[in-house]
Amino acid sequence: MNYHIIGDIHGHGDKLEALLQRLGYVRKSGCYQQPGARVVFLGDFIDRGSSHRRLLEIVRPMVEAGHALAVMGNHEFNAVAYHTRHPQTGQPLRPHSEKNQRQHRAFLEEYRLHEADTRAVIDWFQTLPLYLEVKDDAGQVLFRAIHACWSAPVIARTPQYLDAEFLQQACKRGTQAFRDVEILLKGPEIALPPGFAFHDKSGVERQHIRIQWWNEKRPVSYREMAMVPSGEAEKLPDQPVPESDIGDFSYGPEEPPVFFGHYWLTGQPAPIGNNLACLDYSAGKGGPLVAYHWQEGDTGPLRAERFISVEAG
Ligand SMILES: [Mn+2]
Incomplete structure (x- = not known):
């Protein structure tokens, strides 16, 4: 299996479609696909651009049909909290303050609060794992995917999926769950x-x-x-x-490669280390959308020539 790992898209469905086509994916029965290949999305699908609907109507069917995997970004986490009410207080888990509304405005322009299709997309966000290991047929880990930071001790104590109770904890400032989700999705x-x-x-x-x-x-x-x-x-x-x-933070050279996004990089895409690559090159702020091509059988250091970018849709 080949994998194309794709960084933060932030509402730019045009760039996503251009990148998928560039990578050889073809739309069949409404779903982009390529025999022998799969996409891994690193989260932050939303907020900023103006083609959320186009983007989510590409990404969701791909994940649901097994042509892609995805992890949750901090923007999806915030969206789930924004659109979910606390069962006791009835208040949104993420307050609808002016600042939070402003950050989420581009999404809300396409998906209105309380509408059924909005609820469906938010429910789908909540199914995304916080972290992921991609394995070969023999069960060996090929690589890891996370939105911002892979910390083994934090991951060991954090559930992979957000259930209702953990979500409530993680929205409460001062809890361990709050700190841990910040580390995984926003970086320490x-x-x-x-x-x-x-x-x-x-x-x-x-x-x-x-x-x-x-x-x-x-x-x-x-x-x-x-x-x-x-x-x-x-x-x-x-x-x-x-x-x-910093006791919770280090990543040894013998560990599987890890791909992450979130850091708004600029410049020529390249690995950060032999087993570390950030794929966020600021597609949300005028930069290119970037993928890494993981070829079946790959071993050894990640390579700069495997980065593929598209500037615009
Ligand atoms: Mn992010």
């Missing part, structure tokens, strides 16, 4: 020591850094562990990060 962040800060891409001053969760150097400094815009790393301390902050 740690606080800088007092007095330190950097500026993010929008120029906003921040005291928390996103970390390279795969970095297994120990001890490791804040500067080495941080994912910050170029030029900002020098502002970070050269002192070691306390183990209590």
Whole structure:
């Protein structure tokens, strides 16, 4: 089996259709397919673009017919919470605040609140796993897929699918479930020591850094562990990060390859490490939609020449 692993689409059904065609998928009886090949979607289907319906009418049939697998992104998680009410209080699990509404607006323009087709799509989001291992016929793991961060200890204590009770827990700030879902779907962040800060891409001053969760150097400094815009790393301390902050994060070279999205990368698509590849190259903000072609029988390091991008639909 060949696999095409596809990064964050964010409402751009035109880019998805162009990429699938480029990869050799053909629409038959309303469903894109290719003999001997399957897609793995890394989540964040929604929010931002203006062709959600077109996109979801491609993705859902592919997953339901077994031509694709998919994991949940933070935007699908938020959507499930936004459209689900707490059974006791009757309040939405994600408040309909101005900020949350704004983040979700592009989706809501195509799928209106409380309508039956919206409910159907949200129910489908809830069936998506938080993490996935793709195996060969002999049961050996070929590779892993997750929206933002593969952390073995977090995954070990987190259910693969969101049932009603876990969903309620995960929407409650301060719970273990809330923290764990943030790590898996948004990636871990740690606080800088007092007095330190950097500026993010929008120029906003921040005291928390996103970390390279795969970095297994120990001890490791804040500067080495941080994912910050170029030029900002020098502002970070050269002192070691306390183990209590990063004990759950590392990804050894002997582990199966892991594909993830979420990080809004730019530039020439390439692996982050021999067994690590991020496939989010900002399709939601004018960037290309990117896939990785995993060929049957692949072993050894991931390769830059297996990345395939389309700029526009
Ligand atoms: Mn994301």
